[in-house]
Amino acid sequence: MQAASHHPGFAWLNQSLAPLNAAAEYAARERQRQLTKPPGSLGRLEDLAVRLAAMQGSERPCVDPAWISVFAADHGVAASGVSAYPQEVTAQMVANFAHGGAAISVLARLWGASLEVVDVGVARPLPGLPSVVAARAGEGTANFLAGAAMTEAQLALAMAAGREAAERAWRAGSRLFIGGEMGIGNTTSASVLACALLKLDAAVLVGPGTGLDQAGVARKREAVERALRLHGEDAGQPHGALLRLGGFEIAALCGAYLRCAQLGLPALVDGFIASVALLCAERWVEGVSAWCLFGHRSKEPGHAVVLAALGADPLLDLGMRLGEGSGAAAALPLLQAACALHNGMATFAEAGVAEA
Numbered sequence: 001m002q003a004a005s006h007h008p009g010f011a012w013l014n015q016s017l018a019p020l021n022a023a024a025e026y027a028a029r030e031r032q033r034q035l036t037k038p039p040g041s042l043g044r045l046e047d048l049a050v051r052l053a054a055m056q057g058s059e060r061p062c063v064d065p066a067w068i069s070v071f072a073a074d075h076g077v078a079a080s081g082v083s084a085y086p087q088e089v090t091a092q093m094v095a096n097f098a099h100g101g102a103a104i105s106v107l108a109r110l111w112g113a114s115l116e117v118v119d120v121g122v123a124r125p126l127p128g129l130p131s132v133v134a135a136r137a138g139e140g141t142a143n144f145l146a147g148a149a150m151t152e153a154q155l156a157l158a159m160a161a162g163r164e165a166a167e168r169a170w171r172a173g174s175r176l177f178i179g180g181e182m183g184i185g186n187t188t189s190a191s192v193l194a195c196a197l198l199k200l201d202a203a204v205l206v207g208p209g210t211g212l213d214q215a216g217v218a219r220k221r222e223a224v225e226r227a228l229r230l231h232g233e234d235a236g237q238p239h240g241a242l243l244r245l246g247g248f249e250i251a252a253l254c255g256a257y258l259r260c261a262q263l264g265l266p267a268l269v270d271g272f273i274a275s276v277a278l279l280c281a282e283r284w285v286e287g288v289s290a291w292c293l294f295g296h297r298s299k300e301p302g303h304a305v306v307l308a309a310l311g312a313d314p315l316l317d318l319g320m321r322l323g324e325g326s327g328a329a330a331a332l333p334l335l336q337a338a339c340a341l342h343n344g345m346a347t348f349a350e351a352g353v354a355e356a
């Protein structure tokens with residue numbers, strides 16, 4: 001763990017990560033060899049079951065019930081014309097999540113996952129949404145083209161919002177955590193965070209987000225370049241990067257992945273923004289990504305770069321570029337299948353099938 005800050009709000013980050021269980025991993029691998037199929041014939045579904053066994057400390061892994069937290073917040077940089085959509089969409093989508101009408105709402109219902117929405121700092125939340133968890137670190141971040149995006153205290157609050165979501169999932173008996181995000185402008189924040197941490201040029205990371213045209217992408221790239229000139233020196237490590245360039249929802253996701261790794265709760269990672277949050281977490285405390293599986297490769301071009309930096313090879317590549325946790329949720333039934341096959345298939349001995 002790097003010495004980032006003496007702010008007491010970060011003390012929880014000193015807790016050690018949970019260990020992976022080598023005995024359960026071995027037992028699961030042995031079981032896979034005995035199931036009625038040629039060894040290896042279920043491909044990555046076999047590896048998924050074995051990795052989940054190591055994480056859950058059980059020869060018989062299970063991802064149900066799965067838990068989804070969608071973190072929502074606004075971005076000061078949205079005022080600089082970096083998104084195809086206006087900032088109000090963040091609050092409007094929070095209402096849509098609460099009413100069950102968003103893509104992630106449908107997928108959560110379809111696969112039987114519980115879904116909560118956490119307001120980490122929407123600029124102007126719509127009134128009368130009792131089902132939204134309030135964990136507000138502010139009324140959106142400040143525009144990082146003018147100064148730091150947030151204060152130290154706000155960063156601690158936003159990361160604690162993620163920590164608490166992981167703890168709610170854990171207390172509810174969830175076996176898998178999915179984090180999603182909603183925040184107009186957050187692909188700009190995620191791009192500049194990744195540039196600062198990976199020391200890459202804006203051109204490598206910046207893409208269309210919600211659907212900018214060429215001129216829009218050029219404007220966004222210029223904004224990212226300006227932010228790097230302003231903050232790059234102080235943003236080479238995750239604490240400084242999140243403080244100066246972050247979003248509250250990205251910091252919350254970072255905190256959630258860190259807490260999942262401390263608790264020993266496997267996380268299924270979504271697209272570009274979620275992966276950048278995980279990059280922050282992994283740079284903060286090495287080993288967090290060992291607790292993560294990767295749902296999909298987003299069409300946002302920067303995602304491939306961040307996945308490579310994390311050494312990740314996601315399950316799906318469907319051309320999705322939505323966020324909200326939707327790409328992770330789309331991969332959830334594959335994890336369910338991996339566990340069901342692992343736990344439910346007969347062994348050669350049980351079925352009386354001859355081995356090779």
Ligand SMILES: Cc1cc2ncn([C@H]3O[C@H](COP(=O)(O)O)[C@@H](O)[C@H]3O)c2cc1C
Pocket residue numbers: 082083084085089093181182183184185186187188208209210211322323324
């Ligand atoms: C209706 C709507 C629903 C969404 N759900 C997720 N996002 C996604 O788009 C945003 C990031 O793109 P950018 O940086 O270009 O603003 C985030 O809120 C992200 O989750 C959405 C965007 C829109 C418009």
Ligand SMILES: O=C(O)c1cccnc1
Pocket residue numbers: 187209210270271272273274298299300303320321322323324
């Ligand atoms: O991959 C993502 O997370 C993504 C891409 C574009 C827009 N919003 C989210």
